[in-house]
Amino acid sequence: MSDKDETCENGLSPDALRATTLDAQICFALYSAxxxxxxxxxxxxxxxxxxxxxxxxxxxLWEKAPRSVGSLKEALGLDFGTLSPLLKRLEAQGLVDRRRDPKDERRVIVDLTEAGRALRVSASKVPEEIVCRVGLPRETMVSLREALRQLNAALDENGAPKA
Amino acid sequence: MSDKDETCENGLSPDALRATTLDAQICFALYSAxxxxxxxxxxxxxxxxxxxxxxxxxxxLWEKAPRSVGSLKEALGLDFGTLSPLLKRLEAQGLVDRRRDPKDERRVIVDLTEAGRALRVSASKVPEEIVCRVGLPRETMVSLREALRQLNAALDENGAPKA
DNA sequence: TTAGATTAAATCGTACGCGATTTAGATAGG
DNA sequence: CCTATCTAAATCGCGTACGATTTAATCTAA
Structure with a gap:
């Protein structure tokens, strides 16, 4: 545990007390957004x-395939308990296939099918449409990204290890 | 539809194209955080x-009780389909009670029980502990809150009406 | 007033999301 | 070897989440 933990136990500073509401606001704003x-x-x-x-x-997967379920778990921060059925649904839709790694039979390797690769083209139109619908100026988006980056970095280091 | 929608249909500006990746980063960072x-x-x-x-x-509810399920729906941005069973669980735990509004039998009024009010005391320690565990300096928290506030305001106005 | 629309909430079906347990394969130490 | 441990993934149980449908109450206009 870092030295920051020490300042937690005892008396709160006025700033920390004021931060109480701030925290609730941020957490709910995050959840809501x-x-x-x-x-x-x-x-x-x-x-x-x-x-x-x-x-x-x-x-x-469009970024990198084939890859193991564990690699997706790390990349997405999702649990096996979430990923296993999700990937099974993608397989049922014919977008991916799953097979055991011959090198290590515990691992499952997920790969894109032809249909999965083809879907990338139609999916490529999604992000620009989202940016448009949100309708925020670019600087606002950039500072939001920066703030979130710092938060995620803090969560990496402190409370929320990995995923 | 606002006038912003027009600029979406036709050619993307270089900024918009660059924003494509930005969007993916922000959405995933938001989801992850x-x-x-x-x-x-x-x-x-x-x-x-x-x-x-x-x-x-x-x-x-600690903020305002009694209140209707619909009022909680608006405040939290959650669906009736989410709230109904959630409130039923809180009732099963003895933290709230639910009864029909005599003035309008369609409405259900949720109120805190004595146990529900009492829980506020132990819950009051939670936010300060969270702020502590995140371990970000206050200015960073403030700018994060501000960025989220702008995003939520944009979502109110554009794409994501109400909840 | 009474049929039709509107509204508040509940219910249903499907899909996350995750902690806990289970299963099966790999690895290490004796 | 062979067992104990560890690891990758699946499964299970419970609790969100939400769109769609349903139910019941209110409102509205002819």
Whole structure:
């Protein structure tokens, strides 16, 4: 545990006390913004037959395939308990296939099918449409990204190890 | 549809094209940060017998009770389909009670029980502990809140109406 | 007033999301 | 070897999440 933990136990500074509400605001704003962004994706992803988690799994696979389920778990921060059925659905849709790694039979290797690779073309129109629908100026987007990057980095280091 | 929609249909500016990756980064960072924050709350809320969505429902009730299910729906941005069973679980735990509004029998009024009000005391320690565990300096938290506020405002106005 | 529309909430079906357990394959130490 | 441990993934149970449908109550206009 870092030295920051020490200042937690005892008396809160006025700043920390004021931060109490701040925290609630941030956490709820985060929770709210995240689920609303997911809702914004829904109508764009539905024609592709994908949910948002399935979409980010496909993004990871378009980036690099074949790859193991564990590698997707690390990349997406999702549990095996979430990924296993999700990948099974993608397989049922004919977008990926799954097979045991002959080198290590514990591993499962996920790869894109021809249909999975083909889907990338229609999916490529999604992000620009999202940026457009959000309608925020570029500087705002950049500073949001920066703030989120710092938060995720802090979560890496402190409380929330890995995924 | 606002006038911003027009600029979407036709040619993308270089900025918009560059924003494509930015969007993916922001959406995933948002998604990731939100679920990791929820994980950060989990060990603190477990002793209280609450999940994170149950916790924000209690926060809303500590703020104002009694109130209708619809009022919670608006405040939390959650669906009736999510809230109904969630509130039923809070009722089963003896933290709230639910009854029909005599003035309008369609409405259901949720109110805190004595146990529900009492829980506020132990819950009050949670936010400061979260701020501590995240370990970000106050200015970073403030700019994050500001960026999220702008995003949520944009989602109110554009794509994501209400909840 | 009464049929039709609107509204509040519940219910249903499907898909996450994750902790805990299980299964099966790899690895290490004796 | 052979057992103990570790690891990758699947499975299970419970609790969100939400679109779609249903139910019941209110409102509205002819």
């Amino acid at each position: 995240s689920s609303r962004m997911t809702k914004l994706y829904r109508p764009l992803l539905e024609p592709l037959g994908l949910t948002y988690p399935q979409y980010i799994a496909m993004l990871a | 939100s679920s990791r924050m929820t994980k950060l709350y989990r060990p603190l809320l477990e002793p209280l017998g609450l999940t994170y969505p149950q916790y924000i429902a209690m926060l809303a």
